[in-house]
Amino acid sequence: MIDAQHAVSSAYQFVNVPMGIWIDERGRVVRPAEPAWTEGRTDKFGGKAIVIEGDKYVAALHDWVKNGEHSPYMLSDEEFARRVKPRSAAEMEADASFKLGVWFHDNGNNELAAKYFEHAQQLNPDDWNYHRQEWSFTPQEAGKKWMDKFQKLDKPYYPTLEIDPNKKQ
Amino acid sequence: MANHIHRREFLLASAGTAVALAAPSTTAAATVLYSDNSVKLDKVRPAGTDLWVRSADLPRINQFELKPQGACRADMCIPIPKALKNGEWFNLTGFSRKVGQSFISDSGVWSFGEIPVMRGSFYESRIAPDFAVPDRKGKIVHLSDFRGKKVLVVTWASW
Numbered sequence: 001m002i003d004a005q006h007a008v009s010s011a012y013q014f015v016n017v018p019m020g021i022w023i024d025e026r027g028r029v030v031r032p033a034e035p036a037w038t039e040g041r042t043d044k045f046g047g048k049a050i051v052i053e054g055d056k057y058v059a060a061l062h063d064w065v066k067n068g069e070h071s072p073y074m075l076s077d078e079e080f081a082r083r084v085k086p087r088s089a090a091e092m093e094a095d096a097s098f099k100l101g102v103w104f105h106d107n108g109n110n111e112l113a114a115k116y117f118e119h120a121q122q123l124n125p126d127d128w129n130y131h132r133q134e135w136s137f138t139p140q141e142a143g144k145k146w147m148d149k150f151q152k153l154d155k156p157y158y159p160t161l162e163i164d165p166n167k168k169q
Numbered sequence: 170m171a172n173h174i175h176r177r178e179f180l181l182a183s184a185g186t187a188v189a190l191a192a193p194s195t196t197a198a199a200t201v202l203y204s205d206n207s208v209k210l211d212k213v214r215p216a217g218t219d220l221w222v223r224s225a226d227l228p229r230i231n232q233f234e235l236k237p238q239g240a241c242r243a244d245m246c247i248p249i250p251k252a253l254k255n256g257e258w259f260n261l262t263g264f265s266r267k268v269g270q271s272f273i274s275d276s277g278v279w280s281f282g283e284i285p286v287m288r289g290s291f292y293e294s295r296i297a298p299d300f301a302v303p304d305r306k307g308k309i310v311h312l313s314d315f316r317g318k319k320v321l322v323v324t325w326a327s328w
Contacts, residue, residue: 001302001310007205008324010283011298020323021297027316028295036323065319080295092282093271099202100273100280112275119273129326136328 005102009129010095013087016128016158022064030064031075032084035158046151053161060163072165083162094123098130110137128157201261202280203231205301214258220279221258230261231281240264245287 008014012021012033020036023029037054044050064071075083087095101116117134124130131149135142150157199213199220208230214221227233233240239248247268253260262279265272271282290296297320299313312320 001304003302003324005205005302007300007302008322011300012322014324017324017326020321023297023312023315023320023322025317025319027297027313029291029297036321061321068319077295081292084292086285086288086292087283089269089271092285093273096202096271096273096280096282100275100278103200103202103207103278103280104275109276116273116275132326132328136326142328 006098006129006133014129015126022061029080031073032080034163035161046147048151048153050157056163057161060165073163090123094120094127094130097123105137198277200278201230202278206230219260219262220274221255222261223257224254224259225257227259235259
């Protein structure tokens with residue numbers, strides 16, 4: 001499926017790719033947004049590392065498919081509430097601004113698109129989807145912009161994958 | 170998302186007062202972005218930072234409908250002050266302020282963010298918000314099409 005409007009990211013508060021959610025047969029979210037890699041590895045860029053725990057993620061996914069609500073990877077309501085917070089006013093405005101930028105881009109007005117992409121990035125700088133989408137329009141500069149921002153991070157590039165079955169979830 | 174609101178909820182009028190100007194007389198065209206929808210309206214009445222739309226256009230803008238008890242969508246009704254209505258016109262941005270919804274506009278395009286109270290079924294009941302996106306052949310796929318099955322939704326990008 002092709003999500004040109006970022007509808008899925010907006011609905012589920014995804015801030016990067018790949019991210020995923022699990023939804024059960026009743027339409028309830030079992031696990032909210034989290035990194036959804038399919039392999040485990042560590043990538044290093046300029047002395048900083050991106051730790052990818054896709055092997056754990058895939059194992060957990062298999063367990064849930066097999067065991068359903070008896071899977072230890074089902075999140076309790078309390079844990080769900082801890083992980084999923086309503087958007088702040090700035091985040092909501094960023095979402096509206098980003099969608100406005102997408103509309104202007106789709107309709108050929110790159111100047112106004114850039115204005116509202118930038119506004120969204122300022123309002124919600126932790127959303128890498130906003131940055132990476134805008135940078136993709138100037139691919140010759142995208143790598144440098146990514147590296148500059150990545151090197152300034154004081155927290156992991158991806159949200160930490162909290163998927164340990166031995167912890168109460 | 171409207172299909173996933175299972176509770177009947179009537180919101181009391183908020184303590185805050187929605188700022189509403191009288192609907193101006195000059196009409197124009199506008200594009201309104203609301204959730205996943207993009208709606209082109211032939212007639213709107215912009216007034217400073219406010220946007221008045223025809224009440225009859227509300228359902229295709231945001232699936233709300235004006236009823237005696239307020240602005241209603243599915244089984245939720247939000248009471249609205251009289252100042253938000255003027256004849257056939259409805260102050261869409263005044264309504265947004267009342268419900269705490271962000272909006273931003275430029276050059277006749279108005280983009281609206283989520284309505285916080287409409288997200289309650291996600292935050293409180295964990296009901297997955299529906300969405301609709303095209304597949305590679307252009308066929309629209311709804312998340313709700315997969316009800317009754319386990320679903321894994323993963324996003325990726327080509328950047």
